[in-house]
Amino acid sequence: MVALAIMAVAATAVATAVLVEWLSPWAAAASATVLVGGIAGLVVWRTFVPLRALFRALAGTVAGYRDGDFNFGITWDRYGDLIELVDAHNELGHALREQRVALVQRELLLDTMVQNTPVGMLLLDPNRRVVLGNLAARKMMGDGRKLEGGSLDALLHDAPPAVRDAFARGGDGMFTVGDEDHEDIYHLARRMFRLNGRIHELVLLRQMTAELRRQEVQTWKKVIRVISHELNNSLAPIASLAHSGAELLRRGQHEKLPIALATIEERARHLEGFLRDYARFAKLPTPRGEPVRLPVFVEKLRTQVDFAIEGAIPDETLRFDPAQMEQAMLNLLKNAHESGSAHDAVSLAVRRVADGWRIDVLDRGSGMNESVLSNALLPFYSTKRSGTGLGLALSREIAEAHGGRIALLNRDGGGLCVSMVLPAPSQS
Known part of the structure; x- marks a missing residue:
């Protein structure tokens, strides 16, 4: 310019x-x-x-x-x-x-994955309306209809009672739909997150019927193997000793009969205890809760197995089935003594936690590696040569039947801590 x-x-x-x-x-x-x-x-x-x-x-x-x-x-x-x-x-x-x-x-790849996953997915906005529902969710919740824009409450109104109860409880859980002949098992997971500054909820519904059926078959196979092994280990010596006893009688060698008969009795009683443990695990009744003072309960345990007490036992009253809880705690204390721990290193501690009361069984044995820790609470899993794998599993069943839980953790310096958490009376 x-x-x-x-x-x-x-x-x-x-x-x-x-x-x-x-x-x-x-x-x-x-x-x-x-x-x-x-x-x-x-x-x-x-x-x-x-x-x-x-x-x-x-x-x-x-x-x-x-x-x-x-x-x-x-x-x-x-x-x-x-x-x-x-x-x-x-x-x-x-x-x-x-x-x-x-x-x-x-986005196309993600949408393809979301729509074709076998897990039902529902994304809910703060008003509990469906923002996204994949094909599996449509099949599970809407008979194949499109779910976007609809209300979760309307979907649950037409759903089976088990589904409504699972959503009403909140959190994660499992439920069964159908009768005994045609039942489907589902796992419900719910997660909250913030999207564009607003709280949304992601609901995941996974059908686990086939997976659990396969696991059930594997469990039965393992049960049959364990029982067959134990029966053979007991019945074979009993049959052999019975035959030997008959030969001793025929030969007139009566002085050796008591030894043979005592061995037969020992194997028979072992077999009886083995079957009794399995029956107890399979037929665990519903707990009959009653008020129990913690100091009295702990002293009763000490009359049956030795252990030290860490700290003071709170003079509190909990509500649980004393017979079942006694059996669960005896299993844990006996396991502690069998862990290789010194006799006087097995102890018990009771303390208050946020969601109830925590009872710790502590030992100074060899502890557990990661593989054993992840499987120790499963039925029929045992690292002992003569173990049935029912002690910890039964204790877990009893704890969960009371609304509690069991956790295992290796201790610093060696040993294991088995914690049983029971709800406070007001939460029962």
């Missing part, structure tokens, strides 16, 4: 000098000004009109980017400096377009 203005002034002066030969000085100056001004205006117009079009195009592309439209570009071949600006703008659009395509592809 500065160069154009200087050229215009110079051209006006030259034109005035030329025209002054035919016109008066003022007329020559006016004519030169009009002539040069017209030419300069034409040059300015031819220069800035395309620039204004370019600026409008740039503004339009920015508006398109804001609206999510990246499918266009700008062409400019006039001025070098502006070409760099246009090229940079086109590169930005190309990068945004590629990002948009990649994002769409990821």
